[in-house]
Each structure stands twice: as structure tokens, then as C-alpha cells.
Amino acid sequence: MDRALEMLVxxxxxxxxxFIAAVEPLDMSKAAVSRHVGALESRLGVRLLHRTTRRLSLTEEGRVFYQQAREVLSLMDAAEGAAASGSEEPAGVLRVNAPLSFGIQHLAPLWATFMKAHPRIELxxxxxxxxxxxxxxxxxxxxxxxxxxxSSLVGRQFARTRMRACASxxxxxxxxxxxxxxxLLAHKVIAYSHLASRNEWTFTGAEGDVTVPTVSSVRCNNGDTCRAIGLSGGGIIFQPSFLVHGDLRRGDLVEVxxxxxxxxxxxxxxxPSRKHLAPKVRALINFLVAQFADTHWDD
Known part of the structure; x- marks a missing residue:
């Protein structure tokens, strides 16, 4: 059985x-999806997934394998993209959506470089x-x-970040x-409205995972605004390291x-789809992978 296909599945x-949700993007039956994952676990001799009637979760071996398999698949995509770019030049309007803070801080400085490399693309x-x-x-x-x-993601990971609880x-x-x-129960925090866990902040320590309910003094739908309030001494914020790593290194914020x-x-x-990826889309994805390859916001 194709090892690359097993990793992709x-x-x-x-x-x-x-397994059901993977059927459509993979364009194969549920039985085929299960067969590929089962064959992979048999070949490796380890269980990669905990299966229950309600949800799937990764085993520790599965988590390690997932991260490494993702890197292998990304390299394969990059190799194919390099080969394809020689036969068809990326061109046309490329519509891109990105989060506000990340888009301003980390993407905006890169667009000129991307446009110089692909002059026929209109961003x-x-x-x-x-x-x-x-x-x-x-x-x-x-x-x-x-x-x-x-379960909503279809695409390639090009960077990682970690949530940091910090204050001035x-x-x-x-x-x-x-x-x-x-x-944290003794504090009112600066809450980010779009946080998936809402007012609950989760941490991992010696005793395992700990989740605490927080009470906010300010709630805002923009990370830069939360950061500014935190820098001004307004309270404890819970923001990703790509946004606050510089403040933490300078000591303007301190992690709690x-x-x-x-x-x-x-x-x-x-x-939208893995099939027939347009050269302009592949060009952007490969560009992002290359630009963020050495990014370490949590060092």
C-alpha cells in the first residue's frame, strides 16, 4: 500500500x-479511509488514534507521527509545486483572507517580496x-x-504559535x-472575543491540564487592542506568541x-480543495512555508 497515501489519509x-468527514476531501469511501489508517497502524505496530463512538483523539505516538507526516507531505507538495511552476506561470487575481493582527504584523511586510517573485499575480x-x-x-x-x-481545516500548516497569558x-x-x-480567579482579565474556549483559559502543568473560568473587565474582538490595554497596565491578556513575543523579550510584558x-x-x-490546485495558490502556499520556516516565536 502507498505509504504517502497512508500518511495523507x-x-x-x-x-x-x-473518518466520515475525511471522505469528501479524500474522494474515497469510509471503508477505504479506515482501511488505510488501519494498514498504517499495523505497519508501524502502534495505535495512532483513540476511537470512541463520539470522537477521535491522537495517542502520544499519533501526535508525534502526525507532526512528522505533515512535514513530509509539505515537502512533497513543495517538490510538486516547484515542478509545476516550470510549466505554468502563476497569474491572475489571488484573493486572500487573513486575521487582522497576523495580517498586519507578519504578512504585510512580505507582500512586496511575493509580488516581485510573481509579477503576473494581482493580490x-x-x-x-x-x-x-x-x-x-x-x-x-x-x-x-x-x-x-x-475539523474545519483543509490545507498546509506553515507556522505555529502558543497562547501566552501575560501582563505589564x-x-x-x-x-x-x-x-x-x-x-486568575482574583483578577479581571482582558478577554478576546474570538477565543474558541470563550472565557475559559487552559494550561498544562505538572498536574496535567487545568482550565479556569475567567471574568473580564474588557472584551474585544481584536488582539492588538487587547495587547495595547495589557501594555498600558490594564490587566492580564491571553494572546498568541506571534503577537506578544517582542513585548515578552523586552520585558514590557511578563508571562504569568x-x-x-x-x-x-x-x-x-x-x-477549498486539494484537487487541481491553481499555480497562483500553490505559489502563495510555498512562499508562506519558505518565509516562516525559521520562525520561533516561543524561544
Whole structure:
């Protein structure tokens, strides 16, 4: 059985969250999907997925294999893209959607380089934090920042980021210490409206996963605004490292609960279909993979 196909099937099942949901993007039956994953587990001699009637979850071996398999598939896509680019030059209008803060901080400085490399592409970039429907709204590519097991993702991961709970030294000097997640209960926080877990913040420590309900003094749908309030001493924020890594390195923000880690998010280039990927879309995806290859916001 094709090892690359097994990896693709397995990763698609993980991305989509179930065997049934993987049927359409893979264009194969549920039985075939199950057969490929079963064959992969048999060949490796380990269980990669915990299966229940309600949901799938990765085993520890499955999590490691998923990350490495994703890298292999990305390299294969890049190789195919390099070969295809020689036969058809990327051209036409390329409609891209991206989150506001990420789009301004990390994508905007790259667009000129991309346009110089692909002069026949006309970029149409829209920034917002709303979850757009790519097909209905006519986008070729969207940048999504989400958990890697999200069932809504179809595309390639090109970077990673981690949520960081932090506050300014001024705020921390005037309020009770925050050494453990439970200490957050004594604080009002600066909440981000689009956080998937709403007002619940999750951390991992020596005792395992810990989730605490938070109470907000401010709620906002923009990460830059939350960051600005945090920098001004307004409270504790919970924002991704791509947004606050510079503040943390300079000491303008300080991470709270230092013995705990919050959850990691993948940053994906998402597109409507794996089939017959347009050269302009492939060009952008390969560009993003190359540009963010050495990004380490959590060092």
C-alpha cells in the first residue's frame, strides 16, 4: 500500500476530526479511509488514534507521527509545486483572507517580496477575524490560526504559535501574584472575543491540564487592542506568541503562571480543495512555508 497515501489519509482524518468527514476531501469511501489508517497502524505496530463512538483523539505516538507526516507531505507538495511552476506561470487575481493582527504584523511586510517573485499575480487581500466561507465569498486562500485537530481545516500548516497569558510589570506590581491558573480567579482579565474556549483559559502543568473560568473587565474582538490595554497596565491578556513575543523579550510584558504552558495553535494556509490546485495558490502556499520556516516565536 502507498505509504504517502497512508500518511495523507491519516493526516486528513486528524484534520477533519473523523473518518466520515475525511471522505469528501479524500474522494474515497469510509471503508477505504479506515482501511488505510488501519494498514498504517499495523505497519508501524502502534495505535495512532483513540476511537470512541463520539470522537477521535491522537495517542502520544499519533501526535508525534502526525507532526512528522505533515512535514513530509509539505515537502512533497513543495517538490510538486516547484515542478509545476516550470510549466505554468502563476497569474491572475489571488484573493486572500487573513486575521487582522497576523495580517498586519507578519504578512504585510512580505507582500512586496511575493509580488516581485510573481509579477503576473494581482493580490486582493482582506483582513478580518471573522471565519469566512472560502467558496461562498470567493477566496482562493485563507490564513487560519487554530488547534491542529480542528475539523474545519483543509490545507498546509506553515507556522505555529502558543497562547501566552501575560501582563505589564506595572499591573503585576499592583495586584496579587499569578503563579498558578487558579490565581486568575482574583483578577479581571482582558478577554478576546474570538477565543474558541470563550472565557475559559487552559494550561498544562505538572498536574496535567487545568482550565479556569475567567471574568473580564474588557472584551474585544481584536488582539492588538487587547495587547495595547495589557501594555498600558490594564490587566492580564491571553494572546498568541506571534503577537506578544517582542513585548515578552523586552520585558514590557511578563508571562504569568510561569510553571505552566498554554495550548499551541497551528497557522494554516487553507484552500477549498486539494484537487487541481491553481499555480497562483500553490505559489502563495510555498512562499508562506519558505518565509516562516525559521520562525520561533516561543524561544
Amino acid at each position: 491519516f493526516c486528513t482524518v486528524v484534520d477533519k476530526g473523523s 486582493d487581500v482582506m483582513l478580518n477575524d471573522r471565519l469566512v466561507d472560502l467558496v461562498e465569498e470567493g477566496f482562493d486562500v485563507a490564513v487560519r490560526i487554530a488547534r491542529m485537530d480542528s 510589570p506595572d499591573y503585576l506590581s499592583r495586584h496579587p501574584a499569578v503563579e498558578r491558573p487558579a490565581d 503562571c510561569p510553571a505552566y504552558r498554554s495550548f499551541e495553535l497551528g497557522i494554516y494556509a487553507v484552500y
